[in-house]
Amino acid sequence: QTGSSATPCASCKLLRRRCTRDCVFAPYFPPEDPHRFATVHRVFGASNVSKMLQELPAAQRADAVSSLVYEATARMRDPVYGCAGAISYLQQQVSQLQVQLAVAQAEILQRINHPSPMDDDDKAYSSLVMQNDLMSTLLLQEACLKKESLWT
Numbered sequence: 001q002t003g004s005s006a007t008p009c010a011s012c013k014l015l016r017r018r019c020t021r022d023c024v025f026a027p028y029f030p031p032e033d034p035h036r037f038a039t040v041h042r043v044f045g046a047s048n049v050s051k052m053l054q055e056l057p058a059a060q061r062a063d064a065v066s067s068l069v070y071e072a073t074a075r076m077r078d079p080v081y082g083c084a085g086a087i088s089y090l091q092q093q094v095s096q097l098q099v100q101l102a103v104a105q106a107e108i109l110q111r112i113n114h115p116s117p118m119d120d121d122d123k124a125y126s127s128l129v130m131q132n133d134l135m136s137t138l139l140l141q142e143a144c145l146k147k148e149s150l151w152t
Contacts, residue, residue, distance in 0.1 A: 010037040015046055024053045028065040036069055043072035104134055 011025035074083035
Protein backbone atom coordinates (compact mmCIF):
# COMPACT_ATOMS: atom_id res chain seq x y z
CA GLN A 1 0.00 0.00 0.00
CA THR A 2 1.15 3.52 -0.64
CA GLY A 3 -0.41 5.43 2.23
CA SER A 4 -3.09 8.03 1.58
CA SER A 5 -3.44 7.57 -2.20
CA ALA A 6 -4.13 3.82 -2.09
CA THR A 7 -7.24 2.09 -0.79
CA PRO A 8 -6.48 0.57 2.62
CA CYS A 9 -6.74 -3.17 3.04
CA ALA A 10 -9.80 -4.62 4.76
CA SER A 11 -7.93 -4.86 8.05
CA CYS A 12 -6.71 -1.28 8.13
CA LYS A 13 -10.10 -0.03 7.00
CA LEU A 14 -11.93 -1.95 9.77
CA LEU A 15 -9.38 -0.97 12.42
CA ARG A 16 -9.26 2.62 11.09
CA ARG A 17 -5.51 2.55 10.62
CA ARG A 18 -3.28 3.94 7.95
CA CYS A 19 -2.34 1.10 5.59
CA THR A 20 1.43 1.14 4.98
CA ARG A 21 3.55 -0.59 2.37
CA ASP A 22 4.66 -3.19 4.90
CA CYS A 23 1.16 -3.96 6.21
CA VAL A 24 1.16 -7.67 7.05
CA PHE A 25 -2.59 -7.93 6.31
CA ALA A 26 -2.73 -6.19 2.91
CA PRO A 27 -1.73 -9.16 0.69
CA TYR A 28 -4.33 -11.44 2.31
CA PHE A 29 -7.26 -9.17 3.14
CA PRO A 30 -8.08 -7.02 0.09
CA PRO A 31 -10.43 -4.06 0.47
CA GLU A 32 -13.05 -5.76 -1.77
CA ASP A 33 -13.65 -8.48 0.83
CA PRO A 34 -14.02 -6.80 4.24
CA HIS A 35 -16.16 -9.61 5.67
CA ARG A 36 -13.23 -12.04 5.42
CA PHE A 37 -11.05 -10.00 7.78
CA ALA A 38 -13.97 -9.05 10.04
CA THR A 39 -14.70 -12.73 10.70
CA VAL A 40 -11.06 -13.56 11.44
CA HIS A 41 -10.74 -10.47 13.65
CA ARG A 42 -13.89 -11.37 15.61
CA VAL A 43 -12.65 -14.87 16.39
CA PHE A 44 -8.88 -14.46 16.73
CA GLY A 45 -8.22 -10.74 17.14
CA ALA A 46 -6.10 -8.60 14.84
CA SER A 47 -3.11 -8.60 17.17
CA ASN A 48 -2.96 -12.41 17.36
CA VAL A 49 -3.35 -12.78 13.61
CA SER A 50 -0.62 -10.20 13.02
CA LYS A 51 1.76 -12.06 15.36
CA MET A 52 1.00 -15.38 13.70
CA LEU A 53 1.62 -14.01 10.22
CA GLN A 54 4.86 -12.25 11.20
CA GLU A 55 6.22 -15.45 12.73
CA LEU A 56 5.64 -17.43 9.53
CA PRO A 57 7.78 -17.40 6.41
CA ALA A 58 6.11 -15.32 3.68
CA ALA A 59 5.58 -18.46 1.55
CA GLN A 60 3.33 -20.01 4.22
CA ARG A 61 1.24 -16.96 5.06
CA ALA A 62 -1.43 -17.36 2.36
CA ASP A 63 -2.15 -20.93 3.50
CA ALA A 64 -2.26 -19.81 7.12
CA VAL A 65 -4.75 -17.05 6.28
CA SER A 66 -6.93 -19.55 4.39
CA SER A 67 -6.92 -21.82 7.43
CA LEU A 68 -7.71 -18.93 9.77
CA VAL A 69 -10.62 -17.81 7.58
CA TYR A 70 -11.98 -21.36 7.39
CA GLU A 71 -11.73 -21.92 11.15
CA ALA A 72 -13.15 -18.47 11.96
CA THR A 73 -16.13 -19.10 9.68
CA ALA A 74 -16.68 -22.49 11.30
CA ARG A 75 -16.40 -20.94 14.78
CA MET A 76 -19.04 -18.36 13.86
CA ARG A 77 -21.39 -21.21 12.90
CA ASP A 78 -20.45 -23.45 15.83
CA PRO A 79 -18.65 -21.56 18.62
CA VAL A 80 -17.94 -24.70 20.65
CA TYR A 81 -16.58 -27.17 18.09
CA GLY A 82 -15.71 -25.03 15.04
CA CYS A 83 -14.54 -27.00 12.05
CA ALA A 84 -14.14 -30.15 14.20
CA GLY A 85 -17.92 -30.14 14.59
CA ALA A 86 -18.40 -29.91 10.83
CA ILE A 87 -15.94 -32.73 10.26
CA SER A 88 -17.66 -34.91 12.84
CA TYR A 89 -21.06 -34.24 11.26
CA LEU A 90 -19.74 -35.16 7.81
CA GLN A 91 -18.16 -38.35 9.14
CA GLN A 92 -21.52 -39.36 10.63
CA GLN A 93 -23.21 -38.68 7.28
CA VAL A 94 -20.63 -40.80 5.45
CA SER A 95 -21.14 -43.65 7.94
CA GLN A 96 -24.92 -43.51 7.49
CA LEU A 97 -24.58 -43.50 3.70
CA GLN A 98 -22.17 -46.44 3.84
CA VAL A 99 -24.72 -48.41 5.86
CA GLN A 100 -27.48 -47.53 3.38
CA LEU A 101 -25.25 -48.58 0.49
CA ALA A 102 -24.40 -51.89 2.17
CA VAL A 103 -28.12 -52.57 2.73
CA ALA A 104 -28.89 -51.81 -0.91
CA GLN A 105 -26.04 -54.05 -2.10
CA ALA A 106 -27.25 -56.86 0.16
CA GLU A 107 -30.77 -56.53 -1.24
CA ILE A 108 -29.42 -56.74 -4.78
CA LEU A 109 -27.40 -59.85 -3.97
CA GLN A 110 -30.45 -61.38 -2.28
CA ARG A 111 -32.58 -60.77 -5.36
CA ILE A 112 -29.89 -62.07 -7.70
CA ASN A 113 -29.25 -65.23 -5.66
CA HIS A 114 -32.90 -65.91 -4.81
CA PRO A 115 -35.07 -64.61 -7.61
CA SER A 116 -38.80 -64.74 -7.08
CA PRO A 117 -40.83 -66.91 -9.47
CA MET A 118 -41.77 -64.61 -12.35
CA ASP A 119 -41.99 -64.94 -16.05
CA ASP A 120 -39.26 -63.46 -18.24
CA ASP A 121 -41.11 -60.17 -18.89
CA ASP A 122 -41.67 -59.63 -15.17
CA LYS A 123 -38.01 -60.42 -14.46
CA ALA A 124 -36.79 -57.94 -17.06
CA TYR A 125 -39.13 -55.24 -15.76
CA SER A 126 -38.20 -55.97 -12.14
CA SER A 127 -34.50 -55.83 -13.00
CA LEU A 128 -34.91 -52.44 -14.67
CA VAL A 129 -36.87 -51.08 -11.71
CA MET A 130 -34.27 -52.39 -9.27
CA GLN A 131 -31.42 -50.88 -11.30
CA ASN A 132 -33.28 -47.58 -11.50
CA ASP A 133 -33.92 -47.61 -7.73
CA LEU A 134 -30.27 -48.38 -7.01
CA MET A 135 -29.08 -45.69 -9.40
CA SER A 136 -31.46 -43.17 -7.83
CA THR A 137 -30.21 -44.09 -4.36
CA LEU A 138 -26.57 -43.76 -5.39
CA LEU A 139 -27.20 -40.42 -7.12
CA LEU A 140 -29.04 -39.15 -4.06
CA GLN A 141 -26.20 -40.23 -1.80
CA GLU A 142 -23.67 -38.56 -4.08
CA ALA A 143 -25.74 -35.36 -4.13
CA CYS A 144 -25.92 -35.41 -0.33
CA LEU A 145 -22.16 -35.80 -0.07
CA LYS A 146 -21.59 -32.97 -2.54
CA LYS A 147 -24.04 -30.75 -0.67
CA GLU A 148 -22.24 -31.43 2.60
CA SER A 149 -18.85 -30.71 1.03
CA LEU A 150 -20.16 -27.36 -0.21
CA TRP A 151 -21.24 -26.52 3.32
CA THR A 152 -17.63 -26.71 4.46
